Amino acid sequence: MGKFIYKGPMSAATLRDGTDVILMNGREVTLPDNNEWVQSLVAQKRLVPVTAQRSAPKAQGKTAPQPADKETK
Numbered sequence: 001m002g003k004f005i006y007k008g009p010m011s012a013a014t015l016r017d018g019t020d021v022i023l024m025n026g027r028e029v030t031l032p033d034n035n036e037w038v039q040s041l042v043a044q045k046r047l048v049p050v051t052a053q054r055s056a057p058k059a060q061g062k063t064a065p066q067p068a069d070k071e072t073k
Contacts, residue, residue: 002033003050004042013037 006023013021015035023029028050031038041047 001030003028003030004047005050006047008046
């Protein structure tokens with residue numbers, strides 16, 4: 001079993017083992033790694049493994065200063 005973040009429209013399915021799954025955009029879901037449907041969604045980048053999401057490198061360096069809002073009278 002693996003944890004994934006789903007990216008896409010709301011969807012629902014029943015796995016072969018009888019497990020009902022509801023997928024909602026941006027939500028974490030636990031699914032069997034070896035399931036063909038799960039592997040298909042991973043290949044389509046609809047499911048992103050949680051470990052891959054958490055290990056993404058953070059941006060390095062300084063951010064550019066934001067311009068100040070000017071009030072017009």
